[in-house]
Amino acid sequence: MSLSLSVLMMTSVLLVLSLGLFDFTVGSHLRRVSFFLSKDDDKMNWMDSLNKCKSNESSLVTVYHQEDLGALLKNVPGEEGVQFWSGLRKNQSSVTTWSDGNSLAFNNSQVTSIGDDQICEAMTNITWKAFNCSDRKPFMCYKDNNYILIDKEKDWCQALQYCRRHYTDLVSISNETQNNDVSEKGKNKTFWIGLQHDQWTWVDGSCSTYRNWPKNNNNNPECATFDLNNLHKVQCAIDGGIFCTKGNMRIKVIKNKSTWEGALDYCEENHNGLLWIEDEEDQKAVEQWLNHTEVEGPFWIGLRQSTLFGFWIWKDRTVGYSKWKNGKIPAMPMSNHCGVIDKTSALGQWSDEDCWREHHFLCEEEIAFMNKK
Template identity: 40%
Template structure:
């Protein structure tokens, strides 16, 4: 029997369609005025954290709301260190040239001669990951020739290796140079920024108002209900409303058939999880990486027995896709239910699976039952 498809109920919160994904919803602390630290605690207790902003498009979407106050706290705060390695190791060796007055943030590439260069973090470059060694397997390096921004390179290295490479000596610098000789310049794990996001996210987007951030005030408020949405460095003890966020992805760690999983997601959340974009895929990969599962996990993917095309459980057509092998499974050989791999050579790729097999599964949206 072909299972009917269900429409998702829209969340009452504002869910952003810009980066990082459609799973992210933002919440204003309406009529609650707090210091930055109190706002951070409130957001972490009731949602996920203070909001990170990734782009001008997202800033305009989530801040173009009249809140009754012209400003809200966001998750940006001055950090203790302006230069840091991606993996948190202390910077005790450098081959950087002077930053020639460029505005931060900026990130570091290694050139063919082994010297380092500071460039805009949004540029796309190859990058060097490292794999943490042990007694029998020493530290190793892996050059990724795909070109990505620094933040995307960091995300890739953390998902598939250990992290972007850090360098602590001239000997290590020479080894990294040799490994990357075919793709110079390439990203290494050094980033220069005086600011960091409350949730630890990597976003180098800044939208400072003229004259900001200055040297004294350490927390950031964003203007709302206007066309500019500019940011102002403010005293952390000032009181404003806050902008919180929560990612509405739910990894259900009980095994069910595809149709039983569909029923569960519709009854307890807003529906079976769907993936609409590369941003959705990347956000889901991060969640699955943290969950430490193995084997395929059900998505809200189903194939029409009659027409052979794939569709999401809420009735949406499949636009962007990430099928194993690069093309969707076709009848008559395909199974008609879809899953995402969490391990093995096809990690995070989509595949068709027998609908009667039992797997973990993914729901999205608010918990509508209070479970």
């Protein structure tokens, strides 16, 4: 692994040099949260809140899991009775869709009614079965005319993201023959297919399986707020606090420890890769999570020094923005060759570290969107 990784890094660096891409940028990519609640005027109805987010080139927040709620509310000034808007709103149109946008020409579903729960379809043999989308199962992707069973357990949205990253999409089924072919490829397992039933949509179009409604919240409003524990269905006209988010990569704090190369392998296998930081906006997004997580640092990030040229790179791109400790870039021959980000003594500062030491680490995971962007 060490030799092949070094060769890969050298090849990447040479490519960067030959193409003159030292100023290569793609814009801020890490998901960052901002909130507005400093005065009464900052509380708005759902639509005005959405428009305020749009004016900042962002959207009302999508909640992905319970940890997300803790991170969102950790540093918000306490104010009794304040409700915070989520980007979740009830659909006015069709609620049953294939993830790749194909029409529902063939339907073997046994779902007859859809409440406020999010329902996704899985296949066992040739039978379609409905499950909560947050359940974890194997899944089937497709590319061209090939069906690929992935024997890893993921929730439906994670399965969707995986299929789009490595293949084309979760499998959709348009006729009886295709249904039988997919079943045969399924090897008698129960696996996700690309059909979802959901009356609610996140306004930014992202896919999230989080639907933690309280048991007594059975009324029919069309918007949703949240607190530390739950989502709540409310009238869209009430006033609420505003959380806005932008960025297409979620930050994942990994609680087990590994060497830098072990962290790289883990992140590429289970997410999109070790986290990299494009600019100051990304840096602030990371600091938000470091300030929230109880996991102690330092954390490996995707930062490594070229042992051939001496400059620091993010896998296949050179470092533009940086936040090195004491403002000094670690230089050979005294430097270690891998990079960490600190949480304790110097929040968010980078430093060099021996690649063979074991640390917690940060991965990044691409957000899946129901409609491809």
